Amino acid sequence: MNDLLKFVVVGHTNVGKTSLLRTLLRDSKFGEVSDRPSTTRHVEGATLTVGGEQFATLFDTPGLEDASALLDYLEDLERIERQKHPNQRIDAPARLELFLGSIEARQRFEQEAKVIRQLLASDAGLYVIDAREPALAKYREELEVLSGCGKPLLPVVNFSATGGRLEEWENALARLNLHARAVFDTITPPIDGERHLYESLALLLDSKQRPALEQAVSALEKQNGKRRQSAALLVAELLVDCAAARHSVAPEAEEEAEAKLFVQVREREQKCVEALLDLYAFQADDARLHTLPLSEGRWGDDLFNPETLRALGIRVGSGMAAGALAGAGIDVMAGGLTLGTATAIGALVGGGAQTVRNYGSRLLNKLRGQNELTLSDSVLQVLAVRQGYLLQALAKRTHAATSRIPPPEEADVARSDITDPLQSFFKQARAYPEWSSLNEEHELEGESRDALVGKIASSLMAFSADATQ
């Protein structure tokens, strides 16, 4: 526990220190974030576990607000001390020690004292900067106070996505001899921003501490990739569930059936969104679904669709062969007494039963004059785009974000670059009513369904990867 790396996040007030912690810790409930100054007034720590290993403790601190007055006070303290002990050399750390013991460290400069105490107890400090601010003298003075602690400091130029004064800061920091720095934005982090941040931090540490950091970085990236993949799989499951949904409906109940199917689809989508938010550890209402624009269902049986027949053939073929063989064994063993009935039964039960029964009842329903209701292409398209957008937004969102994920623009809902590659997959899913959990009789486990879900997921991932680049 004690050999965990300790990093402390310091900086002026309202520059996003707590937000940075939320982002790095992936915890949207850490501390308190607001656009007012002096929000955080205590020092709070949190351990970061990556790939099952705890690797560092990060500390949030109150903002520095009055470095100029503190420097004045430090000089006063030094002068008084000189008068008392004229021969003693007083360096910066000693001066800070004096300060921490003084009365103002408990009154006027209490917040600053907390920061200094924590920095002294840590391995390095992340000095957060609001890039929209000019490189004012007060920030230089803060850095002067902090550097007295003798700990490595990594300037983190925050708010970089808002088009701040990056160059001005670069020059100002270079003049202060701070050459390692990280450009970041806690709400919309730059690509690989987190990795660069940790890598820059690693440069400041001694070689013993570096491997832990490097390991953590690669574990973090693996985790991110895994999470994106899981998210895409969840959406793919949703799409298969919806595309394969199929209800047989008597002519007089058509309207009712449509309404019922739409309710099912909306609920299923909502469930998917909740699962996604949960996966990314965001709050349950970080994304709200606008009501899915569902107008009409798709009517018509696909009983003689090539895809349906192919599906029937594959499943019945392999299942039947196996079942028949088992049955034939019994027939022969029983000395032919069973006269081949076992073979026939075996063929039926050998895996094709479900499909045959399904297809049979659909056929029967058709003969009875019932119609089949599925979701239209346009509904599936809207679903895919909405969820594709959500995937994208989730991959980019950080835990410092305070606003909801916006819904896709009207115009984007018609985007075909997401849905075009999916069309053939939808067609395939439609041929397997048993693949949809929205249908009463379903069987979700199985290689071919898994394969389809996998294909849809990779297609979605390719899309959201394009978008994040």
Place this chain on the structure above:
Amino acid sequence: MIQEPTRLQRLWLCEAIRQRETHAGPLDDREANRHAQRAAKDLPGRIQARALFLARRDGLVEALDSLLGGARLALLLLFLLAIFGGAGLAFASVGDGREPINVFWALLGLLGLHFVSLLLWLASQLFTPASPTALGRFWLWITRTFSQKLMHKTARDQRAPNLVPALFQLLERRRLVRWLGGSLVHGFWLVTLLACLVMLLGLFSTRRYGFIWETTLLPASSLIRATEWLGFLPALVGFPLPDASTVLASGTVPVITEAARQAWAGWLLGVLVVFGLLPRALLLLVCWLRWQLGQRKLTLADSISDYSLLAERLQPVSASTGIVDPAPAQLYMPHIANASGKATPESRNAAHLSSNVGHLEQQHTQMLVAIELNPERNWPPAELPAAVMDGGIIEDRNQRRQFLDRITLHPPQRLAIAIDSDRSPDRGTLGLITEIAPLVDAAYIWLLPPQVPPDGNQARLKIWRESLDALGMLYNDTPPWHWLETGRE
């Protein structure tokens, strides 16, 4: 009912829960996670504890129970089938003794199907080792049918179907499906052939059979050789081998001498044991051992990468270590040192107005100073009246001190302080204002409208107003020229 699931059952349930969560998203698991965090320290332990908790809650354990019950029943059924099948096979192959036994036909009847199925099994091991054999599928089907019947109505809602694929997935991580399936197939055949052997023994002991062989095409010598070859291995174990003359004799009429009958019957039994029972028993042993060994090696570690996201929930990425240094009861805030306590804008205004009237002879100086401006602002402003002195911009400590010295020596009558509302209010700036204000007769804050981001940070302007109100300062966001001139807004 399963009380304490075995190791394999626990892994099985974990896999079933995992598959469900991949299909339908995470289950509602807050309670389960808390339970898991208490139950175990390490990740595999926690995953298992969580899965077990969820499985119990969602009736999966019950489903597993009935599935196992169904499997046992199915096994029993297969066992009976094998016994009857075996007996039937024996009977069908040798008949009731009214007709002499055609030895080669009988052999084909007894061992033919066994050989075909053995070949098929071997082939399936080569080509599709992961998929269950025909018999395996049959067993699964009966199992499912039975377990559906066994299950309580409540637990029936589509839970059991997920268990079987979960088992396959679990076993395939260590390629165990083939060994389990193999055990089933060979066990089935072993029982069948055993039953067949027993039936044959019974028939041979209680009925008199004649033995004969027939051929149209082949010379008798080749059949004699075939008999010898087939009987060679059984003979090593002690089974009788009909000698050449007996074989030759059986080619024309059914042999009736007792010795010949016994030799033929022994030969037939020997072939059945050595080429039927023995290979099946050996294969059963191999499969069963591999299955047992492999099963023992199954761990959650095989699939741990599939659990990486769950890992985050069970071992959260971050955990607060708590507040190290608590917040002060009262945050220090700058305030204007004033004998009469906190001034309100009105009282100060009134005071200044009266002082203006009272000290008309006092030097009339007006000054404008700025604190920490965006570099883009034009400063001093072009419309600065000539009568107003420019106090410059205060940024660093030196400028602060110099400015304070300057106004201490020559206090202006009216001082306007320009503040950039793009800054966030902080104790430093507010403190400076509270240091300056008492030094001059009248002070006024000019809040420069926000510039950054382009549309302006209106929130900050609002916070400035509140902070200045708290200090009791006069402020406005319009240029203070009129105030500087007249002291009135």
